[in-house]
Amino acid sequence: MPTDNNxxxxxxxxxxxxxxxxxxxxxxYMNAAQLEHFQxxxxxxxxxxxxxxxxxxxxxxxxxxxxxxxxxxxxxxEEFSLELRTRDxxxxxxxxxxxxxxRIEEDDFGFCDACGIEIGIRRLEARPTADLCIDCKTLAEIxxxxxxx
Numbered sequence: 001m002p003t004d005n006n007x008x009x010x011x012x013x014x015x016x017x018x019x020x021x022x023x024x025x026x027x028x029y030m031n032a033a034q035l036e037h038f039q040x041x042x043x044x045x046x047x048x049x050x051x052x053x054x055x056x057x058x059x060x061x062x063x064x065x066x067x068x069x070x071x072x073x074x075x076x077x078e079e080f081s082l083e084l085r086t087r088d089x090x091x092x093x094x095x096x097x098x099x100x101x102x103r104i105e106e107d108d109f110g111f112c113d114a115c116g117i118e119i120g121i122r123r124l125e126a127r128p129t130a131d132l133c134i135d136c137k138t139l140a141e142i143x144x145x146x147x148x149x
Contacts, residue, residue: 013125016044021121029118030110039104041128046097049090056087093129100129112136 021037067073103109112133119133
């Protein structure tokens with residue numbers, strides 16, 4: 001499948017054409033400038049994922065062939081299966097991005113769902129859809145690991 005490797009290898013900040021957010025002394029956490037910063041990051045990420053979905057659709061339409069050789073046919077079906085699985089994960093991620101953008105609109109972004117403390121600018125730049133602070137996320141992963149054995 002033809003992909004633009006330059007776009008895929010970019011970090012979210014570079015994808016959005018932004019620099020890491022520089023906090024100012026005495027600046028309120030999750031003020032309008034910070035929220036706008038994260039809206040741009042999430043919007044660029046969502047747009048990039050949507051472009052990937054469109055590319056996959058066009059690729060599958062263009063490349064679909066009924067090969068007479070069963071091995072060739074199986075290889076193509078496996079390739080399409082992997083692409084569709086990847087796109088399904090991206091579709092779920094797009095939903096999570098939409099949910100996060102809604103949280104920004106509702107002024108509920110940037111605070112831990114479990115304990116209510118600030119998640120932090122750097123963590124949110126690394127994973128803008130994060131809804132737990134690092135401590136709560138670590139605890140959740142430990143609990144999950146214990147439950148799964």
